[in-house]
Amino acid sequence: xxxxxxxxxxxxxxxxxxxxxxxxxxxxxxxxxxxxxxxxxxxxxxxxxxxxxxxxxxxxxxxxxxxxxxxxxxxxxxxxxxxxxxxxxxxxxxxxxxxxxxxxxxxxxxxxxxxxxxxxxxxxxxxxxxxxxxxxxxxxxxxxxxxxxxxxxxxxxxxxxxxxxxxxxxxxxxxxxxxxxxxxxxxxxxxxxxxxxxxxxxxxxxxxxxxxxxxxxxxxxxxxxxxxxxxxxxxxxxxxxxxxxxxxxxxxxxxxxxxxxxxxxxxxxxxxxxxxxxxxxxxxxxxxxxxxxxxxxxxxxxxxxxxxxxxxxxxxxxxxxxxxxxxxxxxxxxxxxxxxxxxxxxxxxxxxxxxxxxx
Numbered sequence: 183x184x185x186x187x188x189x190x191x192x193x194x195x196x197x198x199x200x201x202x203x204x205x206x207x208x209x210x211x212x213x214x215x216x217x218x219x220x221x222x223x224x225x226x227x228x229x230x231x232x233x234x235x236x237x238x239x240x241x242x243x244x245x246x247x248x249x250x251x252x253x254x255x256x257x258x259x260x261x262x263x264x265x266x267x268x269x270x271x272x273x274x275x276x277x278x279x280x281x282x283x284x285x286x287x288x289x290x291x292x293x294x295x296x297x298x299x300x301x302x303x304x305x306x307x308x309x310x311x312x313x314x315x316x317x318x319x320x321x322x323x324x325x326x327x328x329x330x331x332x333x334x335x336x337x338x339x340x341x342x343x344x345x346x347x348x349x350x351x352x353x354x355x356x357x358x359x360x361x362x363x364x365x366x367x368x369x370x371x372x373x374x375x376x377x378x379x380x381x382x383x384x385x386x387x388x389x390x391x392x393x394x395x396x397x398x399x400x401x402x403x404x405x406x407x408x409x410x411x412x413x414x415x416x417x418x419x420x421x422x423x424x425x426x427x428x429x430x431x432x433x434x435x436x437x438x439x440x441x442x443x444x445x446x447x448x449x450x451x452x453x454x455x456x457x458x459x460x461x462x463x464x465x466x467x468x469x470x471x472x473x474x475x476x477x478x479x480x481x482x483x484x485x486x487x488x489x490x491x492x493x494x495x496x497x498x499x500x501x502x503x504x505x506x507x508x509x510x511x512x513x514x515x516x517x518x519x520x521x522x523x524x525x526x527x528x529x530x531x532x533x534x535x536x537x538x539x540x541x
Contacts, residue, residue, distance in 0.1 A: 187288055187304070190263050192326050195290070195304045198259045198273050199329030204251035206299045207330055209425070218330050219244065221351045225328065231354040231383070259300070262290075273302065276338060284310065289320050291343050293336055298428065303328040305345065316340060317405060319398060323347065335397035337408075342401040344394050350386060353393075356462070357382055368461035368479070375455040396456045399447055403439030411435070411506060418513035421520045430528035431509065433467040434502055441499040449488050449495075457482070472498055474537035490538075497538035505533060 207215060223240055224233060261270035262279060265286070271279045279290045289307040294300060305328075309321035318341045325332075325347045334349035335342065357378055360369045372378070376385040408415070415435070422428050440460070448456050461479050469476070478494035508527055513520040527533060 195327035203330045204255040337401045371458035403443035407438040427525040437502040472535045493538040501535040
């Protein structure tokens with residue numbers, strides 16, 4: 183039975199969320215900042231997805247939050263009180279705190295929510311699964327402390343964390359954006375498969391169940407990639423001091439995860455809706471580094487049986503493995519001075535994966 187979570191612990195985690203937001207909210211573009219603040223306001227006020235927002239109240243809340251951030255920006259993260267006694271925990275000591283929280287039906291998370299961005303949350307534990315390969319999957323439900331940056335899934339060592347509430351809000355944002363244009367494409371295929379336009383809330387539980395598993399597949403791919411890349415990759419990333427280079431490095435690792443495991447698994451399962459979902463999230467730097475991949479998806483949609491997509495996945499995997507090896511070699515050569523050389527590598531035309539040739 184889930185026990186009551188101490189209010190002091192919730193408050194401490196939320197304070198660290200505010201400190202992280204104060205330091206990194208300006209990393210976002212204005213559009214993304216406003217979108218994420220809107221969802222954060224809904225979460226704090228307990229409003230349902232898509233609830234109309236009172237303009238004056240939101241404006242006052244935003245001004246108050248920015249003033250709070252100004253006071254917190256230079257503060258250190260606070261220690262977290264133990265729910266079992268007078269001791270405290272370092273806010274990044276996830277394992278120690280969860281040793282006390284998990285048996286009580288709670289889960290705590292801390293890590294990087296993006297390049298150099300710490301993120302924290304505390305939530306109800308909905309499910310805890312131990313896989314045959316030793317990886318633990320924590321499925322989180324209602325969140326009681328969170329920040330502006332709330333990734334729906336993350337890998338922490340040998341543990342995959344799936345945040346269903348954050349995933350629901352992220353899906354709603356996608357659905358709202360789709361509704362502005364209703365353009366044909368992968369998200370429309372997802373919307374049609376689940377009947378999102380008929381009743382988003384009714385379709386949401388099944389969408390969370392099924393596509394939450396797609397996110398877990400990506401994190402399993404991350405874990406697999408880590409066995410090959412580490413410990414050199416973590417050391418290499420410390421040499422990157424440019425945000426653009428960090429984003430490119432993150433995209434390379436995402437490709438290694440998805441081209442080695444996620445997409446091959448979805449194709450083998452003939453999980454059509456999940457493949458649409460994956461391509462609905464294919465954007466940004468990752469898409470810029472592999473611009474030919476959507477054409478293989480189009481061929482799959484046109485009925486080629488996945489042949490072009492299988493070729494593209496195999497071709498892309500080989501390309502990004504070579505690119506990752508070059509990044510690691512540059513770091514071995516230049517160590518902490520490797521950042522500029524890695525940036526040149528990742529922003530050169532040769533970093534872009536060309537289209538796969540004919541079979």
